[in-house]
Amino acid sequence: MLLARIVETSQTVAATRSRKAKVAALAVPLAEAGPGELEVVVAYLGGSLLQRRTGVGWRGLGSPPEPADEPSLTVHEVHAAFEHLAGLSGSGSQAARAAAVQDLLGRATAEEQVWLRGVITGNVRQGALDALVQEGLAAASGAPLSAVRRAAMLAGGTVPIARAAFSGESALAEVCLEVGRPVLPMLASSAPDVGAAMAKAGGGAVSIDTKLDGIRIQVHKDGDDVVIATRSLDVITDRLPEVVDIVRALPASRLVLDGEALALADDGRPRPFQETASRTAMGAGVTVTPYFFDLLHLDGTNLLDRPGAERWAALADLVPAEHRTPSVTTSDVAEAESFVRTALDLGHEGVVVKSVSAPYDAGRRGSAWVKVKPVHTLDLVVLAVEWGSGRREGWLSNIHLGARADDGDGFVMLGKTFKGMTDEMLAWQTGRFTELALEPAEVKAHHVVPVRPEQVVEIALDGIQRSTRYPGGIALRFARVVRYRDDKSPDEADTLATVKEMFGG
DNA sequence: TTCCGACAGTGGGGTCGCAAT
DNA sequence: ATTGCGACCCCACTATCGGAA
Numbered sequence: 001m002l003l004a005r006i007v008e009t010s011q012t013v014a015a016t017r018s019r020k021a022k023v024a025a026l027a028v029p030l031a032e033a034g035p036g037e038l039e040v041v042v043a044y045l046g047g048s049l050l051q052r053r054t055g056v057g058w059r060g061l062g063s064p065p066e067p068a069d070e071p072s073l074t075v076h077e078v079h080a081a082f083e084h085l086a087g088l089s090g091s092g093s094q095a096a097r098a099a100a101v102q103d104l105l106g107r108a109t110a111e112e113q114v115w116l117r118g119v120i121t122g123n124v125r126q127g128a129l130d131a132l133v134q135e136g137l138a139a140a141s142g143a144p145l146s147a148v149r150r151a152a153m154l155a156g157g158t159v160p161i162a163r164a165a166f167s168g169e170s171a172l173a174e175v176c177l178e179v180g181r182p183v184l185p186m187l188a189s190s191a192p193d194v195g196a197a198m199a200k201a202g203g204g205a206v207s208i209d210t211k212l213d214g215i216r217i218q219v220h221k222d223g224d225d226v227v228i229a230t231r232s233l234d235v236i237t238d239r240l241p242e243v244v245d246i247v248r249a250l251p252a253s254r255l256v257l258d259g260e261a262l263a264l265a266d267d268g269r270p271r272p273f274q275e276t277a278s279r280t281a282m283g284a285g286v287t288v289t290p291y292f293f294d295l296l297h298l299d300g301t302n303l304l305d306r307p308g309a310e311r312w313a314a315l316a317d318l319v320p321a322e323h324r325t326p327s328v329t330t331s332d333v334a335e336a337e338s339f340v341r342t343a344l345d346l347g348h349e350g351v352v353v354k355s356v357s358a359p360y361d362a363g364r365r366g367s368a369w370v371k372v373k374p375v376h377t378l379d380l381v382v383l384a385v386e387w388g389s390g391r392r393e394g395w396l397s398n399i400h401l402g403a404r405a406d407d408g409d410g411f412v413m414l415g416k417t418f419k420g421m422t423d424e425m426l427a428w429q430t431g432r433f434t435e436l437a438l439e440p441a442e443v444k445a446h447h448v449v450p451v452r453p454e455q456v457v458e459i460a461l462d463g464i465q466r467s468t469r470y471p472g473g474i475a476l477r478f479a480r481v482v483r484y485r486d487d488k489s490p491d492e493a494d495t496l497a498t499v500k501e502m503f504g505g
Numbered sequence: 506t507t508c509c510g511a512c513a514g515t516g517g518g519g520t521c522g523c524a525a526t
Numbered sequence: 527a528t529t530g531c532g533a534c535c536c537c538a539c540t541a542t543c544g545g546a547a
Contacts, residue, residue: 052533419539
């Protein structure tokens with residue numbers, strides 16, 4: 001198949017807003033693809049490469065060479081070119097990569113070049129990713145969408161099950177959880193408070209799990225072989241030797257566990273997320289401790305489809321309490337709230353409320369698991385704004401946030417945010433910050449537009465973290481706009497000292 | 506007819522490994 | 527030794543479509 005087929009399809013998909021039309025367009029090349037190219041076609045239609053990493057990003061693309069007049073590249077040739085790129089390493093590899101990228105782009109038409117640049121930087125932006133490709137696969141093969149989805153979740157992606165979809169429903173049904181092959185992890189939706197979360201999770205008795213602020217781990221054990229995968233199914237076994245030892249010692253020969261790994265201080269309280277993420281923490285003698293909250297397989301039996309209560313009972317029989325996520329089962333909101341307070345007092349992020357009857361829905365973010373985290377707010381001042389991209393093209397989008405300096409002179413930047421803005425707010429702030437621009441004539445000429453520090457904005461955030469990037473030594477974590485405050489002047493905004501004090505720094 | 510679940514997009518800060526400087 | 531880049535860790539939120547209620 002020619003790459004041009006993929007590119008045409010991508011353009012068609014991008015040109016319609018109807019999801020049904022997108023799916024119909026995706027189904028055509030999927031039905032045309034030969035057995036030897038189906039995997040590549042599935043990946044490319046979803047805007048991704050089969051290579052996990054190529055070593056080339058937006059910077060390594062360079063300026064585009066003269067495009068070809070006629071399309072000639074096949075998907076096979078493109079795949080081979082990326083395989084070559086991915087294999088380059090060592091001294092001089094950057095120059096070799098640049099040359100290989102230029103060679104590939106030089107063989108592409110102008111439209112193919114656009115698509116190739118998109119797929120390399122992860123910016124195809126056609127309004128369809130893996131989920132719609134799965135729908136297209138179901139449409140093209142005649143297999144039920146539910147069977148395609150389930151197989152993809154259990155196989156860790158759509159690519160590995162594409163051929164099975166064309167082999168019929170029974171072939172898809174045979175795809176099941178295999179010890180040693182990571183499945184997509186179940187995700188949690190969110191709710192503002194525990195009461196709402198309990199209602200969302202189905203009411204009645206629920207499990208309230210402590211939400212630990214570390215790295216999600218899925219651990220597969222087959223005899224002495226242990227594999228640890230992250231949320232995106234990256235294998236990080238070598239980085240967590242303590243976890244490997246702990247799982248090897250568990251009294252079962254084959255198992256799949258889901259949990260969280262985090263670094264603890266000497267007093268047992270969790271260290272900041274940054275220290276869990278850092279290997280320096282391990283190097284400094286800080287161990288990373290695993291806490292497991294689910295069991296997906298045990299000695300030949302897949303537990304995914306069993307109710308939560310049953311899986312967790314099996315987990316409790318297998319894993320000692322010191323390596324299980326603290327939790328309580330209750331239907332009483334007051335008891336749940338009390339558990340949340342305890343979790344927060346112990347320094348944890350919050351809780352995850354879980355239905356006791358729901359199965360483990362791999363790869364889904366449903367209402368069976370609902371997270372609850374406390375929200376803090378600050379009143380900060382907008383110091384600059386950045387022009388948006390994509391659907392925010394032409395709007396001033398990302399705002400720079402500052403707290404009042406402690407010496408009363410000026411503002412200290414603490415971070416940026418683009419979150420929480422409605423289209424109405426984007427329109428308003430584009431006008432407002434154009435008015436406040438330090439250099440009104442230059443507003444459209446620069447990506448970053450500095451403004452007079454006069455607009456106060458209420459910002460929600462999860463907390464602060466250590467920063468070497470920002471002058472105050474701290475940065476906001478997960479900042480988002482709540483509302484613009486026209487009832488407050490900049491000299492009423494929060495100070496750096498207040499911010500540090502609020503978060504115990 | 507209205508409601509709501511699922512998706513895609515729009516980006517945030519920090520950390521590592523690796524290659525170039 | 528330092529710097530820049532790519533890749534990945536954590537992630538919130540809004541708009542939209544289309545099926546469910």
